[in-house]
Amino acid sequence: MIEAGDSLEGVDRRLRDPLNDELFEAILMLKSKEECYRFFQDIATISEIKALAQRLEVAKLLEKNVTYTTIAHKTGASTATISRVKRCLYFGADGYQLILKRLAEKESGEEK
Template sequence: MTNPKLRDAFSDQLCQAVLALETVDECYQFFEDICTVSELKALSQRLEVARMLQDGHTYDDIVARTGASTATISRVKRCLNYGADGYKLILTRLYKEA
């Protein structure tokens, strides 16, 4: 269920824009324009943190591989455990067994 605090016409437009992207190159083009380099790196880092947490890695392993702070790791872990299941959804789709 979508958080009603997040849902509005602008957010819907952003989600529709992401869904309209067809290739990795198109994603890079769009995200380069819409995000700063730091924002994109932070989003990418959080996804990798989520993947590593789901795979059972320790905080020390995650810090060493991603450079994420323990605060970021804790926040991602909280989302994995109590969030809207967005990380779980995308990680399942990206890494499902072939």
């Protein structure tokens, strides 16, 4: 299902398979926050969704050079989780970098 022009360079080969392709295609079809809530409520547990949201918040705080202690206090994330997010943030597939940049652009666009 990989479209022409889609680059999976830097993506772990163990992650690539037709089932994951289909999952990501389904996610890309969601058109609103409400649809996301509905889909994710059905496909994942509340704990799994909260863990993903927590990791994104950890990445935002790490990008702002917030200390591990402060991040742990603000998010409830363990230092192991913070460390893993940091490793992915700086040495991963650039997924965090991509979404953090887009979120910042959205935020700055809304403030204007």
